[in-house]
Amino acid sequence: MRVGLDVGGTKTDAVAVDAAGTITGRVRLATGWGPDGVVQTVVDAVEALVAAGVERGGIQSVGVGMPGQVHPGSSHVLHAVNLGIADLDLAAATAPRLGVPVSVENDVKAAALGADALRGGAGGTMAFLNLGTGVAAGIVSDGTLWTGAHGTAGEVGHIAVDPHGPICTCGQRGCVEALSGGAAIARRWGRPAPLPVLDMLDAADRADPHAQALRADLMIGVSAAVRILVLTADVDVVVIGGGLSGLGDRLMDGVRAELEASAAASEFMRSLHLPGRVQLLPAGSPAAALGAALVGAARERDTRETVFHG
Template identity: 30%
Template sequence: MSPLLQSAVAIGVDIGGTSTKTAVVGEGPSVLKRRQLPMDSTETPAAVVEKLSVMLRELQTECGDTRLPVGIGCAGLVDSQSGVVRTSPNLPAWRNVPLVKMLSRELGIAAVLDNDANVFSIAEGLYGAARDSRHAVFMTLGTGVGGGLKLDGEIYTGSCGFAGEIGHITVDPDGPVCSCGSRGCLESFVGSARIVQRARMLIEEEGKQQEWLAFGIASLDELSAKDVGRAARDKNDIAVRVFEEIGEYIGIAVASVVNLLNPDIIVIGGGVSNVGAPLFQAVRAAVTRRAMGPSSECVKIEPAKLGEDAGVIGAAMKAAGIQEG
């Protein structure tokens, strides 16, 4: 047993579509050890839980504590109180999976579960961009838009655990139908699929196909949100416009949240936010224009700090019962 692993606080699990990350997390926070479990969408939840519990038991044994707490973050509609994954965009075959019950039975300890945006909020609120803030709003931008809240120094989850769904604020009453059943939600205007769709539309309209193929993209059919982000960082006109457009939509939703909660910081993370300046400038400009003066003057809009470790760190801290700084 390594002496380093004896300082472990908990194990964090970040369930993803292609791989599930696990990490032994110590105070600080420090990631003391990592393991990855490849995910196969054809596998049943029971098969995944079995493999995951073998990995977790090995990690607990290496840490010299077979009762080391385990926390799990998972994208999608997750009921943290009952420990059930209702649906997850990463795991289309998972419907109403009692993940906590299944895993706890295997491990002999009570695991905890929350959605990926909430564990991101715990991590960024404790150790990241909002560590010195008492009133923070968190957003993750990727396939979908996740959100979380830290109010008066505490993570706020609402009456039944579903607070902070910024992605489902209406930004256009006549917009497209959203996965939640409503219409014109923020998520349908800024998710990665929308970024690709808008970029492709503008490239075709303006006849810029050759310019984009020269940019190292094999075909426009294979264009990804990451490619559009890379092009925006290289100041490509169409890509910059796409991110200005999504920044405006994010700003519309954030301005309402700023008026409602008067937070000191909005922390934005997730793959789509890696584009940096073109997005953040557009969001800041829209919030300045749309939110009420005094609230907009005292809010900072900043990128997340913990990168891809936020999920495992937040999940581990939730399991260890450390949620407030």
């Protein structure tokens, strides 16, 4: 039994996964604040799974997906500002209390692994494009996460695709995230609303010109990210998840229309059949928690192999 956690800014999702990859238990709880709060959340989440019927002695590993930067192979979480964490070795802080190996991965990377598993382990090469507060992607090939050299693989959100586009929080102009990130859209929309992107889309439907421009930018940015992922990594499928994926068809129809419009004059782009290669992560899928469980299982296996062969 592997446990996977998705530690988000407000909620933590926890799943238990059996050897066949089936989710056998799932709980949600509020996320604590700061290093101590997050460590306690991890311990509490495992306890909550046990209370929900997962056998404590059967847990072999805990994998944690977290916002922020996690260097490949390390369990240090850096710059998880939404959780009040500057630098935390999460495995060192929680493994002694849990009594099992703990591994950590960036939440988008974990969700990429989980989204791939949720496709039934179809194999091949896929990307998970997370449209949330920010925009980032993870690339999975034959069930393995593409880690890259320095932990920036999949950072398509900060690729500039319009020299005259809006300024991004990263300092560049016309980044994918400046066009399509939830925080950037909310900032540019400027009207107070509980769900600013939805408010903007509703206004665009009422022919508000500012909203229509922002809606167009949203679709242009997502389409650019899809093209970049297909033309750089040649992924077969781009699965879209994250908070904005809750927009469902309103997002997907717009993205597919933009992909078609931008390919209209290009036989080469049309030959890629991009509109058919974009998929939405089913609502409520615990992709990041499931992926975190898989990261935990893989890391434990690597460690065992090192011990046996090294």
